[in-house]
Amino acid sequence: MKKWAILGGVAVVVIVAGIVVYKMTRTEEVVVPRVVETTKGPDPNLARIAEFAQLVETYEAKGDVKDALFALAQLEKLAPGDPRIAASRPRLTEKLRRLEAWQTAHQKADVERKDALRANTLAVWQKVVDLCTEAEKLAPGEKQQTLSRSILTVSKQYRDWAQARDEERKGNFAAALDLVAQALAAPEPPAELATYKTALEKRKRKQEFDRAASEARKEAVAAKAYELWQKAKPLAEEEKDVAEVEAKLHMLKVAVDPAERDRRFAESVKAGDAALKAGDLDAAEKAFKEAQRLKVTELAPGQALLRVAAARTLKSYDAAVAEARAAEEKKQWADAIDAYDRAIKLKVESAVVARRKEIEQTHRPPKIVLVLNEQSGLKMEFVLIRRGSYLMGDAQGNADEKPHEVAIAKDFWMQTTELTQAHWGIVMETKPWMSPGIPHLPVEGVSWDDTQKFFDKFVPMVRDRLPGRTASLPTEAEWEYACRAGTKSRWSFGNDEEKMDVYGWSSAAKVKGPQTVAQKPANPWGLFDMHGNVAEWCSDGYGLYDAAPSVEIPTFRVYRGGSWNDRPINCRSSKRERDVPTKSSLFLGFRAVLR
Structure with a gap:
């Protein structure tokens, strides 16, 4: 850019100087005396005539055409008949015409040059070169020619640089480097151009390596491949390329040097034996596989690998038992x-x-039977729900049923039926239900708070009869996991709503209240009435699945499964409902889990 500033400055100085000289010379017109005819001796204007004649020649030689024409006009005033006037005027007039044409071309080239510095593409720089070439041809004198030639040289330099970038983008690094060398040969090349050349040379070597490596990789004959990798080696500069070359040469050397193969085979077997003895099975396996690769006909490496496999099995076995x-x-x-x-x-x-x-x-028994009353034989049955993971929720369900992966970390045992009125009566010795007191009807009319009072009395009974175990409501995730029983459908029996009447109690059955438990088929894990009959309290407080857990006491508690009064769609495996923990109704009950 400094070069362009200097050249531009030169052009301005030339034009300004011409104007100044022209004005300075014009002021002399006032003081030049007119020719006075006299008979008293030599003409006193002869010295001035000679001076202006010399100025015409000097200015013309310098290329200052306008100044030369001004001096010629002064000469004509002093000596109108001087033959030099007629000889010089046509020549100077033609030079003036060429000067004005050059100035126009030069100014146009300068405008394009500024655009080229912004765009910096081959097309715009070529246009600048063409305009500078035209301006050089129109230059009337050496001074203008020198200026045009200097600008033309720099423009060609930038044009070659732009063309080199185009060739680089095409992958023609050799052609790009030729153009850069051509640009660098011009006077005072920019430092950035030399930096660009260094980067270009590096890319060219990388390209040559990639081609050589590609050819070597395709070669199936080991000896020939070794030779090709040797040729690629001097071209490798990047760390990964150097590593690849070294690895390939190391691997292929055995193909051209039998003694080297024997040496490496012996080293690999020795290293494998040492690693196996030390218990480093990975290192032993790697060493024996290398020995096997070196000599595929040798049986020893294969037998050693069998020993490694046996040791690995024993190690894994011991670890599992531990x-x-x-x-x-x-x-x-x-x-x-x-x-x-x-x-x-x-x-x-x-x-x-x-x-x-x-x-x-x-x-971990598949079923636990808890006898509540020895005399009546009243019992509660629980089935094992093995730990696992599942997709909780329903993409087609309500906004609070957003599907997400859930892991059930521990086994638990879930009651096969809803808690019955008989179960409640034995434990609590009260009758909270609203429906007739029939022992095998599910207990209802219990709030979430009531369930906690039940477990306050039930847990000591469990610990007394089943040492090491406790009881509680299921979590919401446990409830849905058990309800689905490994299925992904909307109900555990499938996606057909019409089958609800076969597998559960809902409004479709048109019953007037809760029904005796376990009349409908169980789900695949042996749980009855998970869809309908009475909705079942869970231990959780209600919240959106993706919401951060609250440290506050929940305002609402969750219940699941729907009831005899709900439509089948509200008895889906993923359907969520909530209410305050003091709420009790003819539709709400629960079942227990053991842990």
Whole structure:
């Protein structure tokens, strides 16, 4: 840019100087005496005539055409008949015409040059070069030619640079470098151009490496591939390229050097044996696989890999058994059973199989029966709900049913039926229900607060008869998980609303109140009346699924499943309802879970 400023300044100075000289010379017109004829001796204007004649020649030689014409006009006033006037005027007039044409072309080129500095593309710089070339041809003198030639040189330099960038974008790095070299050959190239050349050379070498590496990768003959990678090696500059070349040459060298192959084979076997002895199975496997690759006909590496696999199995088996025993100590029975299952898949040991069975029967039974009254034989049955994960909610449901993945971290046992009036009566010795006192009807007319009073009395009974266990309402996530029983449909029996009357009690059945429990088919996990009959309280406070948990006491509590008075659509697995914890009605009951 400094170069352009200097050249522009020169042009301005030339034009301004011409104007100044012209004006200075014009002022002399006032003091030049007219020619006076005299007979008293030599003409006193001869010296002035000679002076102006010399000025005409000097200005013309410098290319100051306007100044030369002004001096010629002064000469004509002093010596109108001087033959030099007639000889010089046509020539100077033609030069003036060319000067004005040059100035026009030069100004046009300067405007385009400013646009080119902004756009900086090949097309605009080529236009500047063409205009500068035209201006140089029109230059009337050496001074104008020098100025035009200087601007033309710089414009060609920027044009070549722009063309080099175009070639670079096409991947023609050699052509781009030729253009950059051409631009750098011009006087005073910008420092950025040399930096650009360095980057371009690096990209060219990268391109050459990529081509050489691609050819080497495609070569199936090991010896030939080794030779091609050797050629690619000097071109590799980036760290990943250098690493690839070294790795390929290391791997392929054995194909051209049998002694090297034997040496590496022996080293790999030795390293594998040492790693296996130290218990580093990954390192042992890697070493033996390398030995196997080096000599595919050798049996020893394959046999060693079998030993590694056996050691890995034993290690995994020991780890699984240790994990199972640690889980037992923490009374995490589900984790213990899962760990024993992994161990048994790896290796069948009678002691491990027996221990797993014992835990299953003692701590993870598929069903728990709790006898509430020995005389009447009244009992509560609970089925095992194994831990797992599922998609909670319904994309087609209400706004508060947004689907999201939920993990049930621990096993629990859910009551197979809703709590009956008989169950409540034994535990609480009260009758809160609104419907007739029929023992096998679900208890209803209980608020969420009432359920907590029930568990205050029920939990001690559970701990007395089932040591190590407790009881509570299910969480909302546990309730839906158990209701779905592994299904993804809107009801556990499918998506057909018309089947609701077969599997549950809803308004479609047109009954007048709660019905005796367990009359309809159970869901796939053995739970009755999860859809309809009475809605069931859950332990949770109500909130949107994606809302942050509140530390405040919930205003509302959740109940699920719908009731005999609800439409089938409101008895879906994901349907959520809420009410204040003091609310009781003919539609609300609950069921218990053991933990």
